[in-house]
Amino acid sequence: xxxxxxxxxxxxxxxxxxxxxxxxxxxxxxxxxxxxxxxxxxxxxxxxxxxxxxxxxxxxxxxxxxxxxxxxxxxxxxxxxxxxxxxxxxxxxxxxxxxxxxxxxxxxxxxxxxxxxxxxxxxxxxxxxxxxxxxxxxxxxxxx
Amino acid sequence: xxxxxxxxxxxxxxxxxxxxxxxxxxxxxxxxxxxxxxxxxxxxxxxxxxxxxxxxxxxxxxxxxxxxxxxxxxxxxxxxxxxxxxxxxxxxxxxxxxxxxxxxxxxxxxxxxxxxxxxxxxxxxxxxxxxxxxxxxxxxxxxxxxxxxxxxxxxxxxxxxxxxxxxxxxxxxxxxxxxxxxxxxx
Numbered sequence: 001x002x003x004x005x006x007x008x009x010x011x012x013x014x015x016x017x018x019x020x021x022x023x024x025x026x027x028x029x030x031x032x033x034x035x036x037x038x039x040x041x042x043x044x045x046x047x048x049x050x051x052x053x054x055x056x057x058x059x060x061x062x063x064x065x066x067x068x069x070x071x072x073x074x075x076x077x078x079x080x081x082x083x084x085x086x087x088x089x090x091x092x093x094x095x096x097x098x099x100x101x102x103x104x105x106x107x108x109x110x111x112x113x114x115x116x117x118x119x120x121x122x123x124x125x126x127x128x129x130x131x132x133x134x135x136x137x138x139x140x141x142x143x144x
Numbered sequence: 145x146x147x148x149x150x151x152x153x154x155x156x157x158x159x160x161x162x163x164x165x166x167x168x169x170x171x172x173x174x175x176x177x178x179x180x181x182x183x184x185x186x187x188x189x190x191x192x193x194x195x196x197x198x199x200x201x202x203x204x205x206x207x208x209x210x211x212x213x214x215x216x217x218x219x220x221x222x223x224x225x226x227x228x229x230x231x232x233x234x235x236x237x238x239x240x241x242x243x244x245x246x247x248x249x250x251x252x253x254x255x256x257x258x259x260x261x262x263x264x265x266x267x268x269x270x271x272x273x274x275x276x277x278x279x280x281x282x283x284x285x286x287x288x289x290x291x292x293x294x295x296x297x298x299x300x301x302x303x304x305x306x307x308x309x310x311x312x313x314x315x316x317x318x319x320x321x322x323x324x325x326x327x328x329x330x
Contacts, residue, residue: 008317009286014267016287018178024191025166025173028198032162035199 049136053129060122145171150214158205169198172215175288176222182283183226183276193229197222212297216290220298223280230276270317278313285310 157164181190201221208217271279284290296303
């Protein structure tokens with residue numbers, strides 16, 4: 001170090017080891033604790049979020065499949081399924097078929113037999129949900 | 145606290161004894177605060193950011209492998225967080241009254257107070273001429289006695305780049321402020 005360095009160092013010593021008037025430690029520990037709790041909640045929310053996304057995705061796919069294979073095929077499926085079962089099972093199966101028929105009536109009317117729009121809705125829905133998941137994951141990563 | 149003691153404390157913190165982190169905070173808070181204040185200017189902001197830095201460091205402790213000293217690693221976090229803070233809010237620069245809490249403030253004999261004030265003015269003028277990054281570099285180099293290699297680790301710049309920057313900083317200081325009496329007292 002030359003004389004200039006020494007002079008710079010001397011002047012900069014004015015900002016060296018600024019005394020901390022208030023002890024930071026208790027405040028930092030308090031913030032760490034609340035941050036830890038927040039992260040736990042976020043972690044749980046993240047799991048719940050992916051569960052919802054997976055459920056929504058599954059439901060959308062199942063709905064699409066139900067619509068794609070028309071009610072005849074569904075009726076046939078449930079009818080086969082109920083063969084050889086107890087009366088109670090058969091009743092449940094028949095009720096399911098009835099329910100199913102009523103569920104998909106609105107779809108048929110809305111799309112007038114075409115499933116293209118339904119698939120577009122399902123695809124957009126899935127993409128949006130996945131983007132939401134990716135965004136929330138990124139936010140979580142930023143917090144770390 | 146020796147480096148060995150520090151290593152043991154850090155291991156215990158990682159194992160769950162988070163209260164021990166208070167020791168680490170007390171050891172480094174003054175140094176981190178000085179760096180952040182020098183870079184950002186405002187002491188109030190600097191105190192807030194210093195606390196953020198320690199919280200961030202705590203949750204990143206698993207990433208500290210011990211290749212460098214803990215202070216080097218901590219200063220890297222300090223540098224990154226100060227840069228992010230500057231991006232969000234451009235702070236006004238250091239004023240002497242922000243630094244008017246020099247270590248021996250109450251103990252300075254009356255005859256020496258003028259000398260101290262002059263030194264504060266020089267400090268303010270010196271820092272005002274530099275960019276935030278330049279301030280951080282000279283504080284690491286002159287106040288923290290960090291080597292060029294360590295500064296490179298902290299800032300992510302290359303060693304040769306740092307040498308050039310320090311050379312330019314010194315020239316800037318020489319030409320415009322404290323090392324040039326004509327400019328300084330003219």
